[in-house]
Amino acid sequence: xxxxxxxxxxxxxxxxxxxxxxxxxxxxxxxxxxxxxxxxxxxxxxxxxxxxxxxxxxxxxxxxxxxxxxxxxxxxxxxxxxxxxxxxxxxxxxxxxxxxxxxxxxxxxxxxxxxxxxxxxxxxxxxxxxxxxxxxxxxxxxxxxxxxxxxxxxxxxxxxxxxxxxxxxxxxxxxxxxxxxxxxxxxx
Numbered sequence: 001x002x003x004x005x006x007x008x009x010x011x012x013x014x015x016x017x018x019x020x021x022x023x024x025x026x027x028x029x030x031x032x033x034x035x036x037x038x039x040x041x042x043x044x045x046x047x048x049x050x051x052x053x054x055x056x057x058x059x060x061x062x063x064x065x066x067x068x069x070x071x072x073x074x075x076x077x078x079x080x081x082x083x084x085x086x087x088x089x090x091x092x093x094x095x096x097x098x099x100x101x102x103x104x105x106x107x108x109x110x111x112x113x114x115x116x117x118x119x120x121x122x123x124x125x126x127x128x129x130x131x132x133x134x135x136x137x138x139x140x141x142x143x144x145x146x147x148x149x150x151x152x153x154x155x156x157x158x159x160x161x162x163x164x165x166x167x168x169x170x171x172x173x174x175x176x177x178x179x180x181x182x183x184x185x186x187x188x
Contacts, residue, residue, distance in 0.1 A: 003033070
């Protein structure tokens with residue numbers, strides 16, 4: 001299975017990316033092809049809401065999301081050539097990072113293509129906070145994306161109390177993320 005991991009943390013060595021690396025390690029050991037796109041540092045503009053795309057492209061913006069002319073090289077192409085998408089984000093004010101949200105908003109130009117694929121999906125996130133309700137808003141948003149885009153949800157890793165890379169590296173979430181990646185075995 002081809003898996004695309006969208007990392008939305010501005011901190012390249014941050015907690016959410018540590019868990020993503022563990023997931024990737026497990027998935028690759030199981031035989032999956034995994035590509036990572038650092039969307040937090042990608043040159044992608046926010047959706048303009050102009051609907052010139054008609055919800056099925058092409059988008060009028062020419063950036064790293066890709067256009068019809070650069071279909072082999074854009075983020076859009078990576079997503080549409082994958083069987084699974086993994087959203088990776090630190091929890092910022094109880095939601096995903098704005099960097100990841102910009103990418104998701106740009107799905108507008110190829111909603112139909114995504115919906116028809118019935119891709120698998122997963123969410124990996126970390127938060128300093130460890131309250132029981134910490135991830136409620138993010139989980140609701142993710143579940144809404146799953147429903148709207150016809151994803152097949154394979155699960156989540158929600159790292160509570162992972163406020164620093166040190167805290168995360170010494171948590172049980174590292175092993176959980178690795179095992180989650182290994183659990184993709186049945187989805188080859």
